[in-house]
Amino acid sequence: MHGIIVRSQLEHPRQKARIVSIYEQLGLEPIINASGAVTRLGGSPMPEPVLKAFHEAALDCVPLEHLQAAASKRIALATGTEAGLVTAGSAAALTMGTAAILTGYDLGRMERLPDCNGFPNEIVIAREQRSGYDHAVRAAGASLVEVGFNEIVANAGVRRTETWEYEAAFGPQTAGVVYVFSPSSAPPLEEVVACAHRHDLPVLVDAAGELPPRSHLKSVAAKGADLVCYSGGKAIRGPQSTGILCGRSELIGAAAIQMLDMDDHLDLWAPPAGLVDRSKLAGIPRHGLGRAMKVSKEEIVALLTALDLFTSGSYDAQLGVFRAWLETLQTALSSAAATTSFIEHDNGETPPSLEVRINEPRLGRTAFEVCHRLRAGSPPVYVGHGCLGEGKLVVNPTCLQEAQIESLSTRLREELS
Numbered sequence: 001m002h003g004i005i006v007r008s009q010l011e012h013p014r015q016k017a018r019i020v021s022i023y024e025q026l027g028l029e030p031i032i033n034a035s036g037a038v039t040r041l042g043g044s045p046m047p048e049p050v051l052k053a054f055h056e057a058a059l060d061c062v063p064l065e066h067l068q069a070a071a072s073k074r075i076a077l078a079t080g081t082e083a084g085l086v087t088a089g090s091a092a093a094l095t096m097g098t099a100a101i102l103t104g105y106d107l108g109r110m111e112r113l114p115d116c117n118g119f120p121n122e123i124v125i126a127r128e129q130r131s132g133y134d135h136a137v138r139a140a141g142a143s144l145v146e147v148g149f150n151e152i153v154a155n156a157g158v159r160r161t162e163t164w165e166y167e168a169a170f171g172p173q174t175a176g177v178v179y180v181f182s183p184s185s186a187p188p189l190e191e192v193v194a195c196a197h198r199h200d201l202p203v204l205v206d207a208a209g210e211l212p213p214r215s216h217l218k219s220v221a222a223k224g225a226d227l228v229c230y231s232g233g234k235a236i237r238g239p240q241s242t243g244i245l246c247g248r249s250e251l252i253g254a255a256a257i258q259m260l261d262m263d264d265h266l267d268l269w270a271p272p273a274g275l276v277d278r279s280k281l282a283g284i285p286r287h288g289l290g291r292a293m294k295v296s297k298e299e300i301v302a303l304l305t306a307l308d309l310f311t312s313g314s315y316d317a318q319l320g321v322f323r324a325w326l327e328t329l330q331t332a333l334s335s336a337a338a339t340t341s342f343i344e345h346d347n348g349e350t351p352p353s354l355e356v357r358i359n360e361p362r363l364g365r366t367a368f369e370v371c372h373r374l375r376a377g378s379p380p381v382y383v384g385h386g387c388l389g390e391g392k393l394v395v396n397p398t399c400l401q402e403a404q405i406e407s408l409s410t411r412l413r414e415e416l417s
């Protein structure tokens with residue numbers, strides 16, 4: 001849909017239109033987000049072509065199942081999978097993927113979710129891969145069965161979860177496996193998939209935040225995963241409330257009909273064959289578990305536009321600008337009670353970050369206190385807060401605007417001198 005776009009199209013629209021912030025009208029002061037595309041702070045800024053697509057999509061109506069079928073084709077192409085679905089975030093993709101695994105095309109099961117009495121609902125997960133996001137898996141009705149230990153974190157051992165432990169947990173109540181993907185996940189996804197498939201069990205992979213690199217869009221599914229989830233509102237820069245579920249067409253179909261609005265007559269209902277295999281359904285289900293996680297036509301179209309920009313490499317054009325901003329901040333902090341260093345990524349796609357290691361004794365304040373004061377100031381500044389315990393702040397440039405760099409420099413210098 002779009003080729004490489006010029007940088008001005010990626011610039012924050014506020015830089016061009018000097019309008020009073022809509023947030024100010026609501027009594028909120030917009031923040032300086034130096035924390036990255038995190039959900040708590042509203043996710044990533046949508047590029048102008050994405051906003052334009054959102055606006056354009058709002059002007060007409062289309063049947064949502066046909067739009068999801070068109071989205072499925074695009075997602076399948078971008079991910080090398082059979083089919084895809086735009087979901088209400090990656091967390092919703094986890095819920096819908098789990099629902100599909102639990103029900104398949106069984107109408108009775110769809111109607112009962114999240115009650116799974118009478119059919120297998122155990123999902124096996126490595127204990128070390130558990131997080132707040134697995135609530136989304138349990139929300140579909142699954143019961144998690146943990147395997148392995150977290151003994152490295154506990155400093156009580158040297159081993160991580162092993163594939164035999166998954167296999168040992170499989171039984172008549174097992175419905176599938178959930179695997180949280182990162183380049184350092186263990187055991188390797190391929191091994192877990194091979195083991196699960198020996199028992200005819202599907203594997204649902206959470207790869208929500210594992211973009212970039214763009215190669216992960218295809219490589220995760222290529223390892224044999226049956227379903228994979230990605231966030232649409234992180235690196236892809238689509239609407240914050242979107243996500244992608246992709247994988248085997250039968251599972252995507254089962255997820256789609258449990259998410260779409262189903263208020264139609266059996267005789268009239270003609271779902272697109274590319275999305276739903278009508279021949280496998282004994283009837284037409286009513287609203288399913290995912291009806292509470294609906295996605296709008298505008299969100300679907302905007303996400304597809306963002307996915308196009310992401311896969312075409314358009315965002316790489318900004319890396320140099322990000323680097324220059326961080327260098328400006330580094331210079332501004334040269335005499336502060338902190339040492340700064342770049343966190344680099346070797347994939348040529350992930351923006352660098354600036355790590356600010358605070359000399360807490362010299363400053364007389366902890367990193368927690370600095371973080372708190374930055375948030376409480378005006379404008380409020382939010383920095384990466386994942387390493388505060390080690391005395392470090394992290395500045396992620398992804399959501400910053402050119403016009404904010406000067407105030408950000410000033411606020412950091414004030415709090416760190």
Ligand SMILES: *Cc1c(COP(=O)(O)O)cnc(C)c1O
Binds near residue numbers: 089090133209
């Ligand atoms: C961000 C994230 C999610 C949730 O994604 P949303 O798109 O915000 O719903 C799930 N799992 C992991 C590992 C994440 O990083």
